[in-house]
Amino acid sequence: DIQMTQSPSVVSASVGDRVTIACRASQSIDSWLAWYQQKPGKAPKLLIYTASTLETGVPSRFSGSGSGTHFTLTIINLQPEDFATYYCQQATSFPPWTFGQGTKVEIE
């Protein structure tokens, strides 16, 4: 199975900050990488797929980059509603699909 590793586990930030979250795959997944946002008690929400494609309705302050084994999610001008936990997922053609362990973005 492809292992996904996120860093850091927790990010402390303030409104207006720029936040970067890293995700590493244990083997190349080309651009088959998705990012999700999850708030407490809610289902995950897809933000980005194929590494850099913004899901419809997601604000442009979110962006994704990378390919192969190294990927990043960047949030610029952090807003109060962005404090949440973020997960990466390898979205290759075949299961099992695996997720990173999550990165919590908390208020500094």
Added chain:
Amino acid sequence: EVQLVESGGALVQPGGSLRLSCAASGLTVSHNYMSWLRQAPGKGLEWVAVLYSGGSTYYAESVKGRFTISRDMSNNTIYLQLNSLRAEDTAVYYCASQWQAGEAFDVWGQGTMVTVSS
């Protein structure tokens, strides 16, 4: 509007069984890849099972032989039969579809809680 609504979560004893349901609207379960995922309390996301549009199924190793995913096209609903339940199966179970974003999960239900405890 595309929507998935899960039901069936409950408190069950170790070794017991349960069937979860996921009713879909706005998408046709037989035309899409439909999955179940779970999240143990305070933990991350784990994919559990997928039912492809062609009918093929795949399972995570942790549930293979114990869980079964199926669908009812007349009700546009998918199911997850959970047998031989263990304490480590305690989690919120989500139904999700890989609808319009490749193999990313772009449609999610609200989740249903399964607690395995004596």
